[in-house]
Amino acid sequence: MELGWLLWGAAVLLLLHLLMELSPAVNFVLRVGFYYVLCIVCSGLTAPVCLLVNGGRTVKNMRIIKTVVKSFKYFFGLRFEVKGLENFEVEGPAIIVSNHQSMLDMMGLMEILPDDCVQVAKKELMYAGTVGLIIYLGGVIFINRKSTSSAKMVMAEVAKTMTADNVKVWVYPEGTRNCTGDLLPFKKGAFHLAVQAQVPVIPVVYSSFTTFYNPKKNLFTSGKIKVEVLPPIETKGLTSDDVSDLTDKCFNIMRETLFKLSGRPDPNSVCPAAQPCAQCIPRQSTEAFT
Numbered sequence: 001m002e003l004g005w006l007l008w009g010a011a012v013l014l015l016l017h018l019l020m021e022l023s024p025a026v027n028f029v030l031r032v033g034f035y036y037v038l039c040i041v042c043s044g045l046t047a048p049v050c051l052l053v054n055g056g057r058t059v060k061n062m063r064i065i066k067t068v069v070k071s072f073k074y075f076f077g078l079r080f081e082v083k084g085l086e087n088f089e090v091e092g093p094a095i096i097v098s099n100h101q102s103m104l105d106m107m108g109l110m111e112i113l114p115d116d117c118v119q120v121a122k123k124e125l126m127y128a129g130t131v132g133l134i135i136y137l138g139g140v141i142f143i144n145r146k147s148t149s150s151a152k153m154v155m156a157e158v159a160k161t162m163t164a165d166n167v168k169v170w171v172y173p174e175g176t177r178n179c180t181g182d183l184l185p186f187k188k189g190a191f192h193l194a195v196q197a198q199v200p201v202i203p204v205v206y207s208s209f210t211t212f213y214n215p216k217k218n219l220f221t222s223g224k225i226k227v228e229v230l231p232p233i234e235t236k237g238l239t240s241d242d243v244s245d246l247t248d249k250c251f252n253i254m255r256e257t258l259f260k261l262s263g264r265p266d267p268n269s270v271c272p273a274a275q276p277c278a279q280c281i282p283r284q285s286t287e288a289f290t
C-alpha cells in the first residue's frame with residue numbers, strides 16, 4: 001500500500017517535471033503557485049510562533065519572519081550578492097527606499113533586512129489570509145493608497161513615532177510593482193517622512209529580475225540578484241521645500257545603480273553617436289530591454 005503511494009507520488013512528480021520542461025507557461029504557473037503556497041503555509045506556521053515568542057504585533061517578529069523567508073531562495077535557485085551592508089549601521093532610525101519589481105522581492109527584502117525595521121504596505125495585503133496575519137504581526141504599517149490624505153496622516157504619525165521607537169522604515173517609493181528593468185517615477189511619501197523625522201534616507205537597489213523573471217514571457221528560472229546598499233543621505237536641516245530635490249537625488253542615484261547592477265549603459269551618459277543607441281533610450285521606453 002505504502003509503496004503504491006510512493007510510486008503514484010513519483011509518477012506525478014515526473015509528469016510535472018516533464019510538463020515544466022515542455023511548457024514555459026506550466027513552468028511559470030507552477031513555480032509562482034509554489035511561491036504562493038510556501039508563503040501561505042509558512043505564514044500559517046510562523047504566526048503561532050510569533051505569538052508565543054513575542055505575544056502580539058511587534059517589529060521583533062520580523063526576526064522570526066526573516067529567518068523563515070531567507071530559506072525560500074533555495075527552493076527557486078536564487079542567489080544574492082550583497083554589497084554595502086555597512087551603510088545600514090546608522091545611529092537611530094532611518095528611511096530605507098528600494099526598487100520594487102515583484103512579489104519575489106520579499107526574499108530580497110528579508111535577505112538584508114536590518115533589525116527593528118518595518119515596511120510600509122498597501123492595506124489590501126492585511127486581508128491576504130495567513131500572509132496578512134504574519135505581515136500584521138510583524139508590525140508592517142498599512143496605508144490606503146486610494147486616499148492621499150489618509151496615507152499622509154499615517155505617514156505623519158510614523159514620522160512622530162519612529163524616533164521614539166527607534167525603528168527604521170522600509171518604503172518602496174515607486175508605490176507599486178514594476179518589472180520593466182527601469183524605475184517608475186518616485187512618490188514623495190518616503191522623502192516627506194524622512195524630512196519630517198529628520199532622519200537619513202538609505203537607498204537600496206536590486207538588479208533587474210528581467211533575465212530570470214518575466215511574467216509577460218512566462219519566464220521564471222534560477223538566477224542571481226545583485227544588491228547594493230548605498231550610503232545614507234542626510235536630511236538634517238532640510239524642510240518640506242527640499243523634498244522634491246531629495247526625491248530626485250535618490251531617484252537618480254538609484255537609477256544609475258540599477259543600470260550598473262543590471263549591466264545596462266549608464267542612463268546619465270551622453271551618446272556621441274548620431275543614431276539613437278541604448279544610452280539615448282528615454283526612461284519610460286524600456287520595453288526593449290525586458
Ligand SMILES: CCCCCC/C=C\CCCCCCCCCC(=O)SCCNC(=O)CCNC(=O)[C@H](O)C(C)(C)COP(=O)(O)OP(=O)(O)OC[C@H]1O[C@@H](n2cnc3c(N)ncnc32)[C@H](O)[C@@H]1OP(=O)(O)O
Pocket residue numbers: 038039040042043046065068069100106119120121122125131134135138140143144145146147148149151152155156171172173174175176187188189190192193
Ligand atoms: C513567514 C513567511 C512569510 C511569507 C510572506 C511574507 C513575507 C514577508 C513579510 C514581511 C514584509 C511585508 C512587506 C510588504 C511590502 C509591501 C509593499 C507595498 O505594498 S508597496 C505599495 C505601498 N507603498 C507605497 O505606496 C509607498 C510609496 N507611496 C507613497 O509614498 C505615496 O506618496 C503615498 C502613498 C504616501 C501617497 O500617494 P498618492 O496618494 O499617490 O499621492 P502622491 O502623488 O504621492 O502625493 C500627492 C501630494 O502629497 C504630497 N505628500 C505625499 N506624502 C506626503 C506626506 N507624508 N506629507 C506631506 N505631503 C505629502 C506629495 O508631495 C504630493 O504633493 P506635490 O505638491 O505634488 O509634491
Ligand SMILES: CCCCCCCC/C=C\CCCCCCCC(=O)OC[C@@H](O)COP(=O)(O)O
Pocket residue numbers: 035036037039040100102103104105106122125127128129130131175176177178
Ligand atoms: C482569505 C483571503 C485569502 C487571500 C489569499 C491571498 C494569498 C496571497 C498569497 C501569497 C502572496 C505572497 C506575497 C507576499 C507579499 C507580497 C507583497 C507584495 O509584493 O505586494 C505588492 C504590493 O507591494 C504592490 O502591489 P501592486 O503592484 O500595486 O498590486
